[in-house]
Amino acid sequence: MSVDAKVNLLWLWPDILNLHGDRGNAMAFQRIGHLCGVEVEVTRVTQLSQGFDLEKADIVLLGSGEIVVLLRIIEALSGNPQLGSWIDDGGVLFAVGTTGSALGRVIHRRDGKIAGLGLLDMESHERKMILGDDLIYKTQDMTIYGSQVHMMDVHLGPSQSSFGSVTYGYGNNGGSDEGAVRQNLVYTNALGPVLVKNPWLVVDLINRALVRRGIAEEDRLVCDPALFRFELASAEAIQRFNDSKEKPQWARG
Amino acid sequence: MNPVFFVALVAGKLCALLIRILAPRRGTNIPGLIAVKIDKKFLTRVQGIDPAKTIFITGTNGKSTSTNLVVHTLKSAGLSVCSNLEGANMQPGVATALLGATTLGGRFTKDYLVLEIDERSLGLVCADLKPGHLCVMNIQKDQVQRNGEPDYIFQKIRTVVSSLSNLSIYLNNDEPRSLALADSWREGLKVVTFSVAxxxxxxxxxxxxxxxxxxxxxxDALEFSHMTIAGMGSFHCVSCGFRSGSAATVIDSVDYATSTFTSESVSYHLAYQAAFFVYSCSLCLCLAAELGVDTDKVVKALESFENIGGRMESFTYSGKEIFYVRIKQENPETLQSAFDTMAEDSHTKVVSLGPDxxxxxxxxxxxxxxxxxxxxxxxISSxxxxxxxxxxxxxxxxxxxxxYAGVPDDRIVIVDSDDTQQILDALVACKTDKVHLITWMKMYTDLKERAHER
Known part of the structure; x- marks a missing residue:
């Protein structure tokens, strides 16, 4: 299957949001898109002061970054007043790790509060202890495998849906919630890079962009398991490993 | 003398003696652990440690080798040095080192105290022992399960730098986070930088x-015009102007073919080919200049330097020569350095990767x-x-x-097992006899033992 139109990926601040091999997620959009029949054109936005045009973007990617850069990220995203309406219009924004906190209402650091963008109804609280483990969760359609290096606990507000339900690991705060979703804005704690390990999530995100473009259902991407032999074998090995390993007290599953 | 300190000193020394007799290869930490357990203030009570001759070396990568090199250089120059070269770089390890260089009267006996300090423990150690010289090799991604992000370590070191007085800090001019510690400048703090061109x-x-x-x-985003190692090189920030400046000590040229480098027109022997080692040399030259060690003595020291644990590990199995490259867990810079070292080998080779x-x-x-x-x-192109x-x-x-790096599937062999025989069999099945291996130390030891059994 081949979709005529190119999908435009806006990769925001790859040098700054580059904490956990995050460029792999941009690579995955291009590689998985190509394997499944759609070309993904990647546009990098390097400097924080550099403007970005959402009109030309189908997907926006925000990688994981250090907590200390969050304030500058919030300022830079606030500089584009169309972001909220673009998301309301079905624009696809994928945010990974701590950077997702910038999209919430408030970030509680140990030495004060930072107001977030309020695109997601959630608050983040900086943890005293860092937590690192694998993370496995289910969404309505798929299971996602990744790792998690957690520096901030996330609490969803009453109006906020989680992106998935934790089957192994810590997720947002040790409960069942993992990540958050609002239309096509998706935030996850899963690293890996998560899109490399879960090409089915790439297919889902690209299809969201194609739906917004009005591409007919028969022209959307199909997740062919034969293409993802390595990823499926990895998922099986990691599930097996986590089923049998010595677990910390807080881990679900 | 404080009686609790005396008991701690005697108990620690006895323990060290027993370990030397019964298990000479073990117990780096235990004597110091006992001493600190008995007297929490043990480190503060040792008499005669001169802060002006106390050097701490910290950072993510290269601190052990740098400590070895600095100790070797000072000793070659005829000075006596107490150090924790055996490896334990937290409080008990420091106490263990001091036990060996302190009289029963509680007096420090060496000219210099040179310690490798774990970057997370720097604050704890500095609360008890004040260095006059603090060297920061770099602050990079490492062990994210413990450290989360490099800024976490940067803030820890910055807090320590802010708390010390009469201090010279030696910063890697080519590594941005390390160099940014110079922003802590104030009266009583001397900043000295070292670099590799x-x-x-x-x-x-x-x-x-x-x-x-x-x-x-x-x-904002940093730009690098070149990198000498991943994350180090000539950089600048378009946004605020922060940049790698002109360093006090610069290694001007490196000739890997002849194992030499030059600084200020003086030629030195390069004992090891790893790019990280060149930074250890740069720090060593920088410190030697500040401490007043003659250049000709440094030249001689570098000629005879042998790093503890620095020997290239290898073994043979069924005609295959297997070279081991050690990396640190969750540390992309050491992995990159390992890849770059292997890429220097222009012969056809097998690369075996087991970062489990x-x-x-x-x-x-x-x-x-x-x-x-x-x-x-x-x-890939090598x-x-x-x-x-x-x-x-x-x-x-x-x-x-x-x-994702473009290696075709028919060049990739997958052994989804920890079974050492299966792994060795996969290597034997390759045509090429030369194998480069990256894995954790435990797996390397297991593979080597299995190979020797056969």
Whole structure:
């Protein structure tokens, strides 16, 4: 299957949001898109002061970054007043790790509060202890495998849906919630890079962009398991490993 | 003398003596652990330690080698040195080192105290022992399960720097976070920088997917005109102007073919080929100049330097010569350095990769995301017959990383097992006799033992 139109990926601040091999997620959009029949054109936005045009973007990617850069990220995203309406219009924004906190209402650091963008109804609280483990969760359609290096606990507000339900690991705060979703804005704690390990999530995100473009259902991407032999074998090995390993007290599953 | 201190001193020394007799290869930490347990203030009570002759070396990568080199240089210059060269770099390890250099009267007996200090423990150690010289090799991504992010360590070191007086700090001019510690400048703090100029192993950023890092001062994107090692080189921030400046000590040229380097027109022997080692040399030259050690003595010291644990590890099995390259867990810079070292070998080779689960403490986990921080292009183009990916949990992820770097599937062999015989069999099945191996130390030892059994 081949979709005529190119999908435009806006990769925001790859040098700054580059904490956990995050460029792999941009690579995955291009590689998985190509394997499944759609070309993904990647546009990098390097400097924080550099403007970005959402009109030309189908997907926006925000990688994981250090907590200390969050304030500058919030300022830079606030500089584009169309972001909220673009998301309301079905624009696809994928945010990974701590950077997702910038999209919430408030970030509680140990030495004060930072107001977030309020695109997601959630608050983040900086943890005293860092937590690192694998993370496995289910969404309505798929299971996602990744790792998690957690520096901030996330609490969803009453109006906020989680992106998935934790089957192994810590997720947002040790409960069942993992990540958050609002239309096509998706935030996850899963690293890996998560899109490399879960090409089915790439297919889902690209299809969201194609739906917004009005591409007919028969022209959307199909997740062919034969293409993802390595990823499926990895998922099986990691599930097996986590089923049998010595677990910390807080881990679900 | 404080009686509790005396008891701690005697108990620690006795313990050290017993360990030397019964298990000479073990127990780096235990004597110091006992001494500190008996007297929490043990480190503060040792008499005669001169802060002006106390040197702490910290940072993410290269601190052990740098400490070895500095100690060797001072000793070669005829000075006596107490150090924790055996490896334990936290409070008990420091106490163990001091036990060996303190009289029963509680008096320190050496000219210099040179310690490698774990970057997370720096604050604890500095609360008890005040260094006059603090060297920071670099602050990079490392052990994210413990450290989370480099800024976490940067803030810890910055707090320590702010708390000390009469201090000289030696900063890596080419590594942005380390250099940003110079912002802590105030009266009583001397900043000295060391650097390595562009050389034959320096690289520029990958064309399509290259990424740098945030500026530690303003958090906008940093630009590198070249990198001497991943994350180090000539950099500047377009946004705030923060840049690598002109350093006090610069290694002007490195000739890896003749194992020499020059600084200020003086030629020195380069004992090891690793790019990180050149930074250890740069720090050593910088410190020697500040401490007043003659250049000719430094030249002689570098000629005879042998790093503890620095020997190239290898073994043979069924006609295959297997060279082991050690890396630190979850540390992309040491992995990149390993890839670059292997890429220097222009012969056709097999590359065997087993970065398996991270198992420092519970929970163990399957993190391999740091492999995406590394650039495989030079290694791929250096001539690799087969890539053997192994490990019971992460072999498929490792293989997938290679696919993303453009390695075709028919060059990739996957052994999704920790069975050493299966791994060795996969290596034997390759045509080429030369194998480069990256894995954790435990797996390397197991593979070597299995090979010797046969």
């Amino acid at each position: 562009k050389n034959s192993r320096s690289s520029v950023m990958e064309a399509d997917w290259g990424v740098t890092m945030p500026c530690p001062r303003c958090h 689960i991270v198992s420092d403490f519970v929970p163990h986990y399957s993190n391999t995301f740091y492999t995406f921080d590394c650039n495989l292009e030079p290694l 001539g690799v017959e087969r890539w053997v990916c192994f490990g019971g949990v992460t072999a498929w992820d490792t293989a997938n990383r290679l696919r």
